Amino acid sequence: EGRETRLRVVLRVRPLTCTETRRGDQQVVHSLGDGAVHVSAARHDATFGFSAVFDAGASQEAVFEGSGMRQLVELAMDGFSCTVFAFGQTGSGKTYTLMGPLAQSETRPAAPALLGLMQRSFTCLLEQSRSRGSDLALSASYLEIYNEQVRDLLSSGPPCALPLRWSKTRGFYVENQLSVEFESLEAIVSLLLQGSQRRRTSAHALNRHSSRSHALLTIHISSRAVSAHPAPGEGWGASACPSKQGTLCFVDLAGSERVKETGSSGELSVEANSINRSLLALGHCISLLAKSRGKRTHIPYRDSKLTRLLARSLGGSGVTLMVACISPSSHCLSETLSTLHYASRARRVTTRP
Ligand code: ADP
Ligand code: MG
Numbered sequence: 001e002g003r004e005t006r007l008r009v010v011l012r013v014r015p016l017t018c019t020e021t022r023r024g025d026q027q028v029v030h031s032l033g034d035g036a037v038h039v040s041a042a043r044h045d046a047t048f049g050f051s052a053v054f055d056a057g058a059s060q061e062a063v064f065e066g067s068g069m070r071q072l073v074e075l076a077m078d079g080f081s082c083t084v085f086a087f088g089q090t091g092s093g094k095t096y097t098l099m100g101p102l103a104q105s106e107t108r109p110a111a112p113a114l115l116g117l118m119q120r121s122f123t124c125l126l127e128q129s130r131s132r133g134s135d136l137a138l139s140a141s142y143l144e145i146y147n148e149q150v151r152d153l154l155s156s157g158p159p160c161a162l163p164l165r166w167s168k169t170r171g172f173y174v175e176n177q178l179s180v181e182f183e184s185l186e187a188i189v190s191l192l193l194q195g196s197q198r199r200r201t202s203a204h205a206l207n208r209h210s211s212r213s214h215a216l217l218t219i220h221i222s223s224r225a226v227s228a229h230p231a232p233g234e235g236w237g238a239s240a241c242p243s244k245q246g247t248l249c250f251v252d253l254a255g256s257e258r259v260k261e262t263g264s265s266g267e268l269s270v271e272a273n274s275i276n277r278s279l280l281a282l283g284h285c286i287s288l289l290a291k292s293r294g295k296r297t298h299i300p301y302r303d304s305k306l307t308r309l310l311a312r313s314l315g316g317s318g319v320t321l322m323v324a325c326i327s328p329s330s331h332c333l334s335e336t337l338s339t340l341h342y343a344s345r346a347r348r349v350t351t352r353p
Pocket of ligand 2: 095
């Protein structure tokens with residue numbers, strides 16, 4: 001087991017949207033520098049600290065470089081299980097941060113400056129793999145959790161539910177998920193678009209603008225360190241060199257605001273109810289994981305598919321980066337505070353990479 005390492009939690013505050021500006025919303029979130037952020041509104045006055053805070057002016061590149069994303073890519077190449085997840089209410093900038101405008105237009109290529117964490121990571125990964133010159137195999141799988149069902153976004157045909165299993169060696173894993181090999185940026189971006197479109201279509205009927213599912217894109221990186229000068233007498237060839245299996249997983253969580261809405265209304269759609277349940281389960285696991293190891297009780301990963309799939313990232317041997325996304329508007333105050341509390345709690349969670 002490795003050294004205990006804290007989750008890295010960064011915060012991104014998006015700019016006010018046109019609608020918010022037109023409505024005359026107050027800006028209630030202010031970055032104080034040095035990873036501190038201040039929320040001030042009528043009856044609230046609180047300061048929160050994170051590993052980094054990106055305010056409205058922060059570019060996509062600044063977020064990539066300042067969040068530790070580049071290091072995460074490198075760790076994945078070294079064989080670690082790395083995860084980055086974006087969370088926050090609908091419309092807070094999760095998809096923008098992960099994908100940039102890529103998500104919005106399939107036909108028009110996005111301006112390079114606007115590319116999100118995913119594309120920047122792919123570029124970095126492919127560059128690194130070229131410069132390291134190691135024997136690297138890259139493949140991708142793309143899943144969504146919709147109504148507590150795990151579905152493959154890369155398989156052809158109508159989405160069908162895949163079983164989620166557990167084994168001693170692998171932990172929780174999805175059976176029969178498709179893993180598609182790729183070698184170029186174009187190939188992985190096209191897989192990403194293909195999968196995202198499938199995700200969107202399924203969500204379309206119920207909600208036009210927000211993702212009603214959690215999406216997990218995983219890049220599998222297997223490398224075999226081939227030694228250029230094998231020691232004399234060692235007739236093992238390349239197979240004697242340790243191979244490394246790293247993963248880099250991007251998680252776009254469904255919006256969190258429904259949790260409260262559904263709690264108060266009598267009309268629970270199955271869909272909102274599942275999001276509610278899985279986000280509550282995630283929050284519950286994070287709260288328990290945030291206690292010191294000695295005081296920790298059983299962590300109920302089995303409460304939802306999402307927590308099962310994230311078990312390793314949250315409590316196991318993974319390296320995890322959380323990007324909390326919020327709106328600066330007074331209109332979103334209560335959701336913003338709840339995201340900030342959730343994110344602060346996550347800072348106390350440790351894993352052993
Ligand atoms: P979410 O995925 O959290 O529901 P989106 O990423 O779709 O939210 O963002 C909502 C809207 O705000 C989109 O129109 C998006 O382009 C815009 N937006 C989000 N973050 C930023 C940002 N940092 N800079 C500019 N526009 C942003
Ligand atoms: Mg989104």
